[in-house]
Amino acid sequence: MLSLRLVRGGRPLVQARRLLVSAASAGTGFLLLAALGHALSHDGAASSVRRLAWCLVPLGATVYVAVAVSRTDPALRPERGRPPYGLSSRGMRLLTGTATAAFCALGSVAALLLFLLGRGSLSVRPLGDGAAKALGAGFDVPVAAVLTLLALVPVATSVATAALAPVAAGQGTANATPDATSAPPGLPWGVALLAAGFAVRATLGEGTAGLSAKALAGRGGVPGGVVAGWALIAAGLAVAGPGITWLCGRLLQSGHPGAVRLLAGRGLQEEARRIGRPLGVAVAVGAALAAAYGGDATYKATDPLTALGVGLVVGCAAIALLLAAVESRQARTDITAALAQSGTPAATLRTAVAVRAGAVLLALIPLTWAVTVLATLPVGH
Incomplete structure (x- = not known):
């Protein structure tokens, strides 16, 4: 009830x-x-x-x-x-x-x-x-x-x-919260899964890209090695996402950062465990879509079932990423209020948010392109 x-x-x-x-x-x-x-x-x-x-x-x-x-x-x-x-x-x-x-x-x-x-x-x-x-x-x-x-x-x-x-x-869980300055532990495992995915696709795949949009609806022959390879690639990106996001925050604070870069970098490090995994999933979905629709020029996306399946995957990934961003903003409400009370200008806080978003985009867009290229390299026989 x-x-x-x-x-x-x-x-x-x-x-x-x-x-x-x-x-x-x-x-x-x-x-x-x-x-x-x-x-x-x-x-x-x-x-x-x-x-x-x-x-x-x-x-x-x-x-x-x-x-x-x-x-x-x-x-x-x-x-x-x-x-x-x-x-x-x-x-x-x-x-x-x-x-x-x-x-x-x-x-x-x-x-x-x-x-x-x-x-x-x-x-x-x-x-x-x-x-x-x-x-x-x-x-x-x-x-x-x-x-x-x-x-x-x-x-x-x-x-x-x-x-x-x-x-x-329990009451002791607050003490077990990981320090925001420490790197998430999943980055090496994520890189290993990515490498395994590329290796499986190159070893067991057939043809060139091997993945087409019509295959998302179950039509066309798709080698099992391609499917297994893409599954490992997606898992690797999801596992490595928090570590990649944390590294973005670390790079923002490198050199001689000002107040905006310090706030943006520290914020990314604190949010890495919360938004990193949805970001990794978004990269995997983007790379799969680029491979699917770019690797089969003869396919026309007119099948309603194909469109429904692709739309579901893309929509779910986008919703999860949006929810993670909302949750992250809610979690930082106290910190933002404390900075505002200490005299930090509102423009500085807004600029830090924009710098965080820009740093993530600058890192993930090339990563998506690289994953797409590596996952669709021609396979030798």
Whole structure:
């Protein structure tokens, strides 16, 4: 009952974030059901399995944004070192997972309605006969398969958010907070994963780029080495993101910095663990999009399912990055207020924010280009 009250309550902005999770769940659920419809209307099992397997990409993006939203939900965050509502840490994790599952279940219901409308199962075909045929119109839909596919998103997101919920572990957790001046430990591991991804793609991949936009919807032969390589590249960027962001802050403070560079560099170092991972994911998505749409000039992005899948991944990455920026700004409210009270001009604070953003862009844009080039080098046979 408490989870249902949380779903109904909250400010409009909080509800908008929750509805974004529901929308991502609806899109992923519809892609899963579309893969089922394709399997019903086609005899080739390999292509249907490939379509279903590629749905794991938007599924992972949905889980990712659901975790980001739950971590910034004021109703699901511990206050003053203790879980709210008098719950234990275990109870708070259960509450977080249940609330997230409720948001995603709403999206799954919307996906089912859209799927049935597209098939013409509700006596109307607003998407046209072509879409109805692609969704398996005229074939009986197995109820068990539909329920299983629709349950994937709520179950996956609830487990992930419950496992990663920001619950308080005790009164001593404040002392365990890492020092902002210390570098995040993930940079060497991220570089190792990146190198492994490039090596796997070069060793086991075939052709040139190997990744095209139409492959995102499960069409076209994509070597397994390309898929595994890109998965390692994405993981490496996500792990290395905090370290890269911290290094940007360190470089801003190098030489003989003034007040603006000191504030900007120190701020980046303090925010590295919070915004670094979403920045790394954004670089991975940008590099994958550049490789997909730049490596196959013959493809025209006219397939609605392809557009939906790509839009889901890009949208989830952007939302998670925006939420991390908002969370970072909220976390620095006390520091900003203290600087203002000490006489720091407001223009200096605004300039420091702009310098931080510029330093991140100057670092990540070339990194995105380099990853794209290295990941799409021609593979020798």
